[in-house]
Amino acid sequence: MLSTWKKEQEEHLAKLSHEQNTRFSKLVSDIAELKLQNVAIQKSNAEIEKSITFVTEQYDDMFRKIEVLQKESQQQKDHIIDLEMKIRDIQQLTRSSCIEIRNVPAVENESAADLTAIISKVGAAVDLTLCNSELRITYRLRGKPGTVRPIIAEFINVQIKNKLITSVRNFNKTHLNEGRLNTKCIGMPGDRRPVFVAEYLPISSRKLFYEAREFAKQKEFKFCWTVNGNIFLRKTEGAKPVLVRSEQTLRNLKLDINQ
Template sequence: MLRESQRRQADLETKIDGLLALPARMDELSSKVDALSRSTADLNAELAAQKEAAAAKNQAHAARLDKLENSQQSHHVDVQQVVESNAELRDRLKNLEIKSLMCDLLVSGVPELESENLQDVFRSLLRRLEIVPTHNDLIEATRIRSTKITNKPRMILFRLQTVQCRNEILSAKRAKGAIHADEISLAGNHPHTPLFINEHLPPSLVRFLATVKTRAKECGYRFVWIQNGTVHVKKSEGADKLIMNSEADLDLIVPVPRD
């Protein structure tokens, strides 16, 4: 009985000691909670600062990207303007080249003589075309070197006073038809070879004319000619003519349906 009482007394004292120690433990726990709260607050503050820094960095990147996009668009506009300007300059240069050659005629097929007088060749040609010559029609007459290696005689360049004079000769040649070297009454025994009279074209237009002829032949068009520096195409005699100003116009030449 005494032992049971002593055991209960010891248990009670233990519980009392535990209760007495509880405030200290609560204080310790409260301190830990406060420390954890402060740590959490510091962490939240750090996270907020990092988030703000990331947002600022993203904003800076977005601003830089916008600047780059605007710069790219500006460069694109500049490049487009340069392309358009170059195209305009090419067109102007082409027109200037054509205008500078507007009064020229090229005649091929005339045999070369050692002591030839090209002015006499010009006058003989006009007589064959039944054109009355005037003393100031011709400004210059010369042979020009061929870009190809050939045994054919060099072409003759006739530089005339006016475009009207050139067009009159071209029109008379179309009306007369074929003319041959032995028909223009020059000194020497000329062969019966055809003479060709054409406008003087700049190299770029010569290449474009060749391209148009190839396309027209592939599509079954019968007529391709050039007049005043402009290329014309027709399917047949009664068809409407097409005007070729650039390679984009080649799409107008479509295959002719076969019967």
């Protein structure tokens, strides 16, 4: 019995030893495989770090290039704005003695003499005598059929133009509502129409003047006007006038108001 028990124990121990050896071998194999995986992961991480470093350097380089391009773009915009203002000034100088009269219907077979007569009647309506010799040229701007095209009148000097504009403004101040300058005042047939007299502005200045008037409405500026081609804004009576040189002036004003 002892021999049999001893034999059984030896067989059992041998079996346990074999199982442990098998498990140990598998453990060693798994550890070796993990080591290989770890080496691969470390290698992969190194490649990733290298790629990240490369991408970061590329991003930094691109960011610097974008900053340079943005700076150059802003310089170009500033240069364009400067050129636009110079062109506007040149255009205004060539038309410094011109006025624009709007909302006066054309007569049948209208001639230059008819337009000259209308200018004289506008002057007479606001107590300003205008001689034909003081007018250099009169004509209507082109426009769509069926629309009332503005009349352009060029005087022999700026002083006469300014006198007429000032007289019209004073007349409108003393004659409110329907009494303001209109087609009845200058003897035009048909319904009463308000007549508007202002400096003639080139297209670029006209667009800027429109935007300035819209800005004045939105931000409750009481005055918006032009003098010798320059556009001005004034918040209230007695406030310092603001010279509107470009759209950037309006943007800066908007930022100052919103702050």
